[in-house]
Amino acid sequence: MTVKPDWLRVKAPGRERIGNVKDILRDLALNTVCEEASCPNIGECFNAGTATFLIMGPACTRACPYCDIDFEKKPKPLDPTEPARLAEAVRRMKLNHVVITSVNRDDLADGGASQFIACINAVRTVSPNTTIEVLIPDLCGNWNALELILQAAPEVLNHNTETVPRLYRRVRPQGNYDRTLELLHRSRQVLKSTYTKSGIMVGLGETDVEIRQVMQDLRTVDCDILTIGQYLQPSQKHLQVNEFINPEQFAAWKAFGEEIGFLQVVSSPLTRSSYHAEQVRELMERYPRSKVRS
Numbered sequence: 478m479t480v481k482p483d484w485l486r487v488k489a490p491g492r493e494r495i496g497n498v499k500d501i502l503r504d505l506a507l508n509t510v511c512e513e514a515s516c517p518n519i520g521e522c523f524n525a526g527t528a529t530f531l532i533m534g535p536a537c538t539r540a541c542p543y544c545d546i547d548f549e550k551k552p553k554p555l556d557p558t559e560p561a562r563l564a565e566a567v568r569r570m571k572l573n574h575v576v577i578t579s580v581n582r583d584d585l586a587d588g589g590a591s592q593f594i595a596c597i598n599a600v601r602t603v604s605p606n607t608t609i610e611v612l613i614p615d616l617c618g619n620w621n622a623l624e625l626i627l628q629a630a631p632e633v634l635n636h637n638t639e640t641v642p643r644l645y646r647r648v649r650p651q652g653n654y655d656r657t658l659e660l661l662h663r664s665r666q667v668l669k670s671t672y673t674k675s676g677i678m679v680g681l682g683e684t685d686v687e688i689r690q691v692m693q694d695l696r697t698v699d700c701d702i703l704t705i706g707q708y709l710q711p712s713q714k715h716l717q718v719n720e721f722i723n724p725e726q727f728a729a730w731k732a733f734g735e736e737i738g739f740l741q742v743v744s745s746p747l748t749r750s751s752y753h754a755e756q757v758r759e760l761m762e763r764y765p766r767s768k769v770r771s
Contacts, residue, residue, distance in 0.1 A: 482721050485707065485746050501569050505562040508535045529576040529612070529750075530563050532596055533589045537580035539651045543639075543678070545711035546580055555585075555592050564599035567607055574758055575600060576635075578612035578750075581651075588616035590625050597629040608632040608758055610674070612750055618656050620663055627668040633702070633757055634664045635674040637750055638695065641687040648681055648716065662698035670766045672740070672757065674702035676750040681708050682719040685726070692734055701740045701764075702757070705730050706748035722746065740764050 502508075508531040536549030567575050577596050582589040597609055610633035616622045627634065642654040661673050675695055679688060688705075695703060705727060710718050727744040734742035741760050 481709075482723075484724055485709070485721065498570065501566055505566050507559075507562055507566055508532075529578055530566070530596075532559055532563065532577060532579045533582050533592050534580040538583040539581045541649055541651070542716045543648055543681070543708060543711075545715070551584060552580070552582065555589070557595075559592065560595040560599035563596050564603045567600050568603045572604070572607055574608045574610065576610045576612060578635075579614060581614045583617055583651075586619075587622040587625070588614060588619055590616065590619070590622035593626050594629045597626075597631055608761070610635055610757065612637070615652060615656050615660055618653075618659075623660060623663060624667055627664060627671065630668065631671060632761065633672045633674055634661075634668070635676070635702075635750060636660050636664075637676040638691060639676070639678060640681055641677075641683040641691055643687065644681055644683060658694060658698050661695065661700050665699045672701045672760065672766075673699065674704070674750075675700050676704040676706070678706055678708040679722050680718050680720050681716065688730060689733060692730070692739075693737060696737050696739065702760070703734050703739050703742050703744075704748050704750055705734075705742070705744040707746040 531546075533552075533555060534546065536547045536552045537544070538548075538550065538552060540548035563577070577593065577600075579589055579593065593611055593613065597611070600607055600609060609631045611626065611631045612635040613623075613626065615636065636657060638654070638657050639652065640648045645652060645654050657675075661675060664671060664673050677688065677691060692703065707722055708716075708718060710716065724746060727746060727748075731742045731744040734744065740763075741756070743756075
C-alpha cells in the first residue's frame with residue numbers, strides 16, 4: 478500500500494462556519510460534490526463559505542472507477558424545485574461566485590442541460606451579481622444541448638479531461654478524450670465571452686510527457702483555465718493510486734501551462750476542479766471579455 482505523504486495531510490477545520498454551510502444545505506435539501514465525492518478540501522471551502530452544488534443527483538448513471546459518487550442505472554426524475562432551492566442557498570451564503578456541477582444523467586435526452594439552464598436562471602434572478610461556473614458532463618456528445626447551456630451565458634464552462642488518452646479505457650471507460658476536446662472547442666466557438674476550463678488528476682500511471690501533451694491539446698482548443706491535482710483513492714473498491722506526485726512537479730506543470738498560454742493554472746496535490754474557483758473573478762478583471770447577456 479502506498480503511504481500518503483505529509484503534503485497531502487489536511488488539517489482538521491474549525492466547525493462553526495462548516496456547520497453553518499451544512500445547515501443551509503440540509504435545510505434546502507441540496508447535495509454538494511464536496512460531500513458526495515469526498516473532497517479533501519471540504520473543510521477549507523466550507524469554512525470560507527463556498528460549496529460546489531451537485532444537481533440532478535446524488536446518484537450517477539456512470540460508474541467511473543475513480544469516483545466516489547454512487548452509481549444508479551435509473552436515477553430519480555429531475556426535481557423541478559431544485560433550481561429555486563439552489564438559488565436560495567446562493568442568496569443565504571452570499572456567494573460572489575457559484576459552481577454548479579452534476580452527476581452524469583445519460584438517461585435524459587439532453588443529458589440534464591435543461592436543469593443546468595434552470596439553475597443558472599434561478600441564481601441570476603435572486604443574485605444577479607454572482608458569477609456562475611458550470612462543471613458539466615459530456616452530454617454524450619449532444620451539441621444542441623451544449624448550445625442551450627451556453628445560451629444561458631455562464632461565465633465559466635468547465636468540463637474535466639480527467640486523465641491522459643492512454644488511460645481512458647481504465648479510468649473513464651464511458652468517456653471519450655476526443656469528445657472532451659470537442660466539447661471545449663465548441664464552447665469557445667459558440668460563446669466567445671465564456672472562460673473555458675478543464676481539470677486533470679494525476680498519480681494513475683501517466684507520464685510527464687503525456688500530461689504535457691494533454692495540456693498542449695487543451696490549449697489547441699483554446700481552453701483558458703486548467704486545474705491539476707493528485708488522485709486519491711476514495712475506498713478500497715476504487716482505483717489504486719499508482720504514485721503520489723511531489724509538489725515540485727505540480728509547480729513545473731503550472732509553469733509550463735502558463736508558458737503555453739493558459740490564463741490560469743491551479744496545480745497542487747490538493748487541487749480539485751472547483752478549488753479556489755472564486756479566483757476566476759480576478760481573472761475576469763485581468764482578461765475582460767465582452768458580455769453576451771445584458
